[in-house]
Amino acid sequence: MIKLAITGCTGRMGQMLLLEANDNPEIEVVGALTRPGSLFIGQDLGNVVGENPMNIAITDIPMEAFKDADVVIDFSKPEALKKTLEAVLHKKIPYIVCMTGLNIEQKIALEDASQNIPLIIAPNTSLGIALLRKLAVISAEILGPSYDISISEMHHREKKDAPSGTSLFIASALTAIEHLKANKPPYPSLSPRPLGHIECAVIRGGSSVGDHSVFFAGEKELIKLEHRATDRGLFAQGAIRAAQWLYDKPAGLYSMDDVVGIS
Ligand SMILES: NC(=O)c1ccc[n+]([C@@H]2O[C@H](COP(=O)([O-])OP(=O)(O)OC[C@H]3O[C@@H](n4cnc5c(N)ncnc54)[C@H](OP(=O)(O)O)[C@@H]3O)[C@@H](O)[C@H]2O)c1
Known part of the structure; x- marks a missing residue:
């Protein structure tokens, strides 16, 4: 006990x-x-x-x-x-x-x-987020520097911190990778977008418990890893x-x- x-x-x-x-x-x-x-x-x-x-x-x-x-x-x-x-x-x-x-x-x-x-x-x-983070690191290593990486999250309207601690936690794992290691929080969106830059996008609204997605955008394909907490x-x-x-x-x-x- x-x-x-x-x-x-x-x-x-x-x-x-x-x-x-x-x-x-x-x-x-x-x-x-x-x-x-x-x-x-x-x-x-x-x-x-x-x-x-x-x-x-x-x-x-x-x-x-x-x-x-x-x-x-x-x-x-x-x-x-x-x-x-x-x-x-x-x-x-x-x-x-x-x-x-x-x-x-x-x-x-x-x-x-x-x-x-x-x-x-x-x-x-959540176990699922631990897995998402691991899959994000594997994906970034395999796909290499030509893919743009974005992390998006949605949480309920009362949440005070942004980007979410989870987004920053996923990003911190990615910045251990050689071609991403110059990245520093809070990972804002930049336009035009430089290579090797992680961005974190934030949505707040309603009663959302917590959605996180990691996008890998290449020249001819988009890969998306997604986790949704429902309870x-x-x-x-x-x-x-x-x-x-x-x-x-x-x-x-x-x-x-x-x-x-x-x-
Ligand atoms: N690790 C995870 O998986 C996970 C999941 C969900 C949320 N979170 C995080 O956990 C935190 C709490 O989330 P929540 O949605 O439960 O927020 P919440 O509903 O606002 O609850 C926060 C609690 O902390 C109390 N509190 C505030 N200041 C305090 C102090 N100085 N000493 C002791 N207690 C204090 C609040 O009391 P009052 O209401 O009286 O102010 C309230 O009971 C947030 O940082 C959130 O991002 C983490």
């Missing part, structure tokens, strides 16, 4: 994670963190998703939320990272960072922290799988590729 603390517990993904965790006999939710000033502070966690009381009071104090936890899954916001990171480091708890929109300083802080705790940065926890439970299940994989690992920086065994 793994004891789980959830941060961002009152949000779209936090609630979904709670429902998935409560359905999983190998997971026990033991703590829940939300934003300072939230009206949910002090309420029972079960109320958030309309379930029976769980005898877990929602708190805005990380050390309190994490006091019994074996692992922390974070679906909150980048502004929450500093305090959460201090607490997981202090308590030496494995940490899965699922929020997106992290800046360079925050990514460096996470890399530094991974010298002391096991840590996964997972801007997308947020997908990401919650992936985060739980990551927690089950991470909780007994040594300190280090891991990714969903490690969790699903894609090398």
Whole structure:
């Protein structure tokens, strides 16, 4: 049984994670963190998703939320990272960072922290996206520098960061390839289009859970790899799988590729 603390517990993904965790006999939710000033502070966690009381009071104090936890899954916001990171480091708890929109300083802080705790940065926890990223890299290597690569994504109208963390994550894998390595985020569209430039296109609207496509445009053909998330439970299940994989690992920086065994 793994004891789980959830941060961002009152949000779209936090609630979904709670429902998935409560359905999983190998997971026990033991703590829940939300934003300072939230009206949910002090309420029972079960109320958030309309379930029976769980005898877990929602708190805005990380050390309190994490006091019994074996692992922390974070679906909150980048502004929450500093305090959460201090607490997981202090308590030496494995940490899965699922929020997106992290800046360079925050990514460096996470890399530094991974010298002391096991840590996964997972801007997308779906198995399908891990596969899409791998297929994108294989395709770019085989097709070579004459194909223009574009990543497009659509998300619900409330999403704050753009391009999505997933688009940037796919692009970062591509920039390890020789003919693409001069690319730097945020990968804007350029016109006329230079060779070897990745572009990320963004659409926001409605309640879209998350669509990502990678296009390889050649002189006489177009190849498109596509992933569509149709239910947020997908990401919650992936985060739980990551927690089950991470909780007994040594300190280090891991990714969903490690969790699903894609090398
Ligand atoms: N890794 C993945 O597969 C994946 C999948 C989907 C989404 N995401 C990312 O996960 C994050 C959350 O997404 P969402 O759709 O669930 O957003 P959301 O509905 O806005 O939920 C965010 C949650 O974080 C809370 N929060 C805000 N500031 C906080 C703070 N300082 N300390 C603690 N909690 C704080 C919010 O509380 P209030 O509502 O009170 O402000 C809310 O409960 C986003 O970055 C999103 O891009 C990742």
